[in-house]
Amino acid sequence: MEKNEILAKVQTIFRDVLDNEEIVLTDETTANDIEEWDSLSHIQLIVAIEKAFGVKFTSLEIKELGDVGDMCQCIERKLRK
Amino acid sequence: MKFKDLQRNIKQSSGLPVVRMALVGDTATQFLATAIRGMGVERGYDIELFEAEYNQVERQFLDPTSELHQFHADVIVLFQSTHKLCERHSLLSVEKQTLLADERLDFVRSICENSALFGGGGKLICCNYPEIEDTVFGSYANKVPSSFTYQVRKLNYGLMELAQKYPNMFICDLAGLQNKFGRDFMFASNVYVSTEMVLSVDSLPYVASRIMDIVCAIRGQFKKxxxxxxxxxxxxxxxxxxxxxxxxxxxxxxxxxxxxxxxxxxxxxxxxxxxxxxxxxxxxxxxxxxxxxxxxxxxxxxxxxxxxxxxxxxxxxxxxxxxxxxxxxxxxxxxxxxxxxxxxxxxxxxxxxxxxxxxxxxxxxxxxxxxNLFETASYSGADKDRTKQYQIEAQRVSLAKTFTNEADFLKSLDMVSKVTGFDAFNTPRVAQLSQRSNQFNLRTVRYTEADIKAIEADKVHYAAFSFTLEDKFGDNGLICVVILEKRDAATLFVDTWFMSCRVLKRGMENFTLNTITDYARANGYKRIIGEYLPTAKNKMVEEHYPKLGFTKIEGAPTAQFELNVDSYRHRECYIQIKQEE
The missing domain is CATH 3.40.50.1000 (HAD superfamily/HAD-like)
Structure with a gap:
């Protein structure tokens, strides 16, 4: 899966989980940029992404994924395996 | 139903009947709180939820000035995790490990005995412990009382015993849920490590559903x-x-x-x-x-x-x-x-x-x-006779067709009713009928066994009556309950009057009123006040008091009615009082 495809799919998940159709993600987007993205909804996002891509994040990754770019890279890496 | 849907539900809670619930847990419970509120809306309730800061279980229950005590919850959910139990187990000496279950059971027992929390009719829903098989002893753990497996199973068994002893305590069987769906579904280790939440996001709707099953059953909503x-x-x-x-x-x-x-x-x-x-x-x-x-x-x-x-x-x-x-x-x-x-x-x-x-x-x-369609909040031996009672009812219906007038039919039934207060035998039945009766129920106050015992014990404020009805076809068992509150030396207030719909049109209302006016007269009361509180289901008794000769009290904030005891004349009925053998 191409990187931009991953980003588009992640964006759809963000919009659905956070109930906000106006969210636009870039690699640099962080929790500071999106009001609804807090430590609790972070878990919901992680679980939704795990399901959508059929991957599993490690405990450490969940804690350390900083911005959307990290997230997409991490997904890409897992999909390649 | 997904967690996300439950989250969306919460926005639609306004206008629904309110249930005050408290959630006290030893791990992070924010998601569970959201799931319970969302599931509440699904079942038609606005759950006003107090969520204790996590890891304050002991303080919230034991400190009489805690937020939990001040909240006055209808239902308190106690959610203690197997993880915390496992941690505690690992810190104990082998001798103390053997006592771990007993120590936790003592704590739950002390909660159940806390009359400040549960004296007013509040209920406790205690979640039991889904097992974590730590394999420290392998299957041999079954032979070792200090092993974690042994203690968890002992604890879950002990909780069942406590629940039998304390009518206000209910168990939410999370261990059963985990047996059904598996530990890998119930628990996500990566979520737990990063958040302290012991339930996976996917399991939350099921857990919330099982909790609300109990809440609904307590409130009289269950499958019959x-x-x-x-x-x-x-x-x-x-x-x-x-x-x-x-x-x-x-x-x-x-x-x-x-x-x-x-x-x-x-x-x-x-x-x-x-x-x-x-x-x-x-x-x-x-x-x-x-x-x-x-x-x-x-x-x-x-x-x-x-x-x-x-x-x-x-x-x-x-x-x-x-x-x-x-x-x-x-x-x-x-x-x-x-x-x-x-x-x-x-x-x-x-x-x-x-x-x-x-x-x-x-x-x-x-x-x-x-x-889990058939959750219930009570069970008594009389339940198993219910099918027979409905079949007998079908027989009565066919007999009634052969009589041209109702009085002759009623006379032919040879009806007798046993009138007693609440005793050890009928208390569970009274409580159960109070939870099941929706239609012929004037004020729809739900009582637990503990409430019923308290009312029977408080002769200063209450007079309680239970009625059975027997006829030539069979015994209907307990079918009617009246609780009179002694307002003052001259006034009785009908706190509760409910009756099983199985015995409608048998003259039981007249018999009941004759009984309570006899009591009123014998004890010097001058008036009886009745009240009708409408619900979605009790329209049948909207005109109950006027039909029995009560007059409406004008200007009262609710539908209230008054009966003058001295001028009351016995109403016609064909039911005899059954004498004790």
Whole structure:
């Protein structure tokens, strides 16, 4: 899966989980940029992404994924395996 | 139902009846709190939830000035995790490990005895402990009392014993839920490590559902009746085509075993007090043949309270069943293998539960287990006689048709009623009837066994009456309860008056009023005040007091009525007081 495809799919998940159709993600987007993205909804996002891509994040990754770019890279890496 | 849907539900909670709930846990409970509130809306309640800061279980329960004490919850959910228990276990010496379950049980016992929290009718829902198999001893743990496995199982067993002792305590069986769905579904280690939440996001709707099942049951919302299709639901094949010998049931033919086990489950529900009815598109005699002739059948005709087999629509037949049983559609479950029939019933009968049975009958049971349709908040031995009572009712209905006037019919029944207060025998039945009665219930106050005991003990403020009704066809058991509150030396207030709908139109209302006015007169009371509080289901008794000769109290904030004791004359009825043997 191409990187931009991953980003588009992640964006759809963000919009659905956070109930906000106006969210636009870039690699640099962080929790500071999106009001609804807090430590609790972070878990919901992680679980939704795990399901959508059929991957599993490690405990450490969940804690350390900083911005959307990290997230997409991490997904890409897992999909390649 | 997904967690996300529950989250969205919360926005629609306004206007629903409020239940005050508190959630006290030893791990992070924010998601569980959201799930409970969302599931509340799903069941028609606005859950006003107090969520304690996490890891304050002891303080919240033991400190009388805690937020929990000040919140005055209707229901407190205690959610202690197996993880914290495991951590505690690991810090103890072997001797102390052996006492871990006892120590936790002592704590829960002290909570149950806390009258500040539960004296006012509050309930405790205590979650039990899904097992974590730590394999420190392997299977040998079963032989080692200090092992974690041993202590968790002992604790769960001990909680069941406590729940029998304390009527206000209910257990939410998370261990059972984990048995059904598996530990890997219930628990996500990466989520736990990064958040301290011990429930996976996917398991939250199920846990919230099991908690709300109990809350609804406590509030009188539960299933009372199971309506069954026959062909390919109760047995394999079509009896009209295959005839009674060749249907699949029992060992041998086709997948008969699956249907045998399904019938065994239904029989247990029937013995527990669930009313079983049949609704089938068949010729009646053909449909009855397997019950009468096939020796492999587990269910027999006397297990079925109402048998509707004909060529009318299922919707019409279910409405007929509802009229005979006189219970709400929302307390009925309909099982049918045919998706078309299921949709017809679902679309035309609001409130009825119609599970989406799997295609393979071999999967019926495991699927139905997952729904937990028959939660209850009470159980008494009298439940198992219910089917018989409905069958007897059908006999009375046919006798009534042979009389031209009602008085002659009522006289012919030779009715007697035993009038007593609340005692050890009838207390569970009184509590149960208070939870089940929706229609003939003037104020719809729900009582637990503990409440009933407290009322019976408080003779200064209350006078309590229970009534049975027996006739030549059989004994209906406890069918009516009145609780009078002594307002002042001259005034009795009818705190509670409810009656089973099985005994409508038998003159029982008159007999009841005669009894309580006799009591009032003998004890110097001058007036009796009754109140009608409307609910979605009790319109039947809106005019109850005026019909009995009470006059409306003008200007009262609710519908209140007054009866002058001195001028009251006994109302006509054909029920005699049953003397104690």
């Amino acid at each position: 009746c199971l309506i069954l299709d026959l062909d390919n639901t109760v047995w394999g094949g079509v009896v009209g085509d295959d005839s009674w010998e060749n249907i699949q049931i029992g060992h041998g033919l086709g997948i008969g075993k699956a249907f045998t086990e399904f019938q065994e489950w239904i029989k247990k529900l029937k013995n527990r007090g669930i009313i079983i009815a049949v609704c089938s598109k068949n010729d009646e005699d053909k449909a009855k043949e397997p019950f009468e002739k096939n020796p492999e059948m587990v269910l027999h005709l006397d297990d079925i309270a109402v048998f509707q087999a004909n060529w009318e629509t299922k919707v019409d037949n279910i409405r007929t069943i509802q009229r005979i049983l006189n219970i709400g559609f929302d307390s009925m479950v309909f099982l049918d293998d045919n998706p078309f029939e299921r949709n017809m019933v679902r679309e035309n009968i609001a409130g009825i539960t119609v599970p989406e049975l799997p295609e393979d009958p071999g999967e019926y049971l495991e699927y139905l287990y997952s729904l």
